[in-house]
Amino acid sequence: MATETTTPTAAEPTIGQLVASASRDISTLVSKEIELAKSELKVSAIKGGLGAALLIVAGFILLLSLIILSITIAFFINWEGHGLSLMWSFLIVFGGYVVIAGLLGFIGVKKLMKVRGPQKAIAQAQQIPGALKRG
Template identity: 60%
Template sequence: MANAPIQDDDPTLGKLVMDAQRDISSLISKEIQLAKSELKVSVRHGGLGIGLFAAAAFLLLLAIIMLSVSIAYFIHWAGLGLHWAFLIVFGVYVLLAAILGLVGVKQVKQVKAPERAIEQGKQIPSALKGKG
């Protein structure tokens, strides 16, 4: 009884390994399909969100234009010529753009390379070779 003969229906080690390999392959492909479907939904929502943000930005731009025209007409209503009123609004926008541009240039000039990370990155090959 201790040495019972192997029956033909008992799985062999090779068959068990093949079954495990097939199951793992199937599991991985199912996980990839799940990830693809989740990404598809996320991309759809992200695209819709970006589109809505773009529409909101466009409407805000139109609102700023209407506000600019209104301000010019209020200046005209106060007694200044209409052409001067529009020129004043234009000048304010140019001045605001110049200030924002100067502040932006100062911010960009403060950008520096990540020197410590670059130095550590240069040390990686020698550390991998055991020369660290």
């Protein structure tokens, strides 16, 4: 029985060449993936910016409609001169908004006072130096 020894021929690449080729291909793949991620982020940022701009415009239009609604409510209170005087009607609408703003501000302050720091994380972080000294 004859034993064959395998020697690399000119057509077969060596292990070093295969490793170099694989690392070059992986490097190319990673750079192409980074380029793809950048292009996707650019498209997402443009869409996000457009969405934010549209929300700002919508909020501004809503603010303008609130002004018109306030005037309408004041004129309803006046009801063509048969209700309260027009200046009192506008003052009532203003007072209503002040009361609503005061209530929302009060509730907001109460909610903010309940916010606490990450107490469990701080307690665990304080235990780390002792654990490291023991270990």
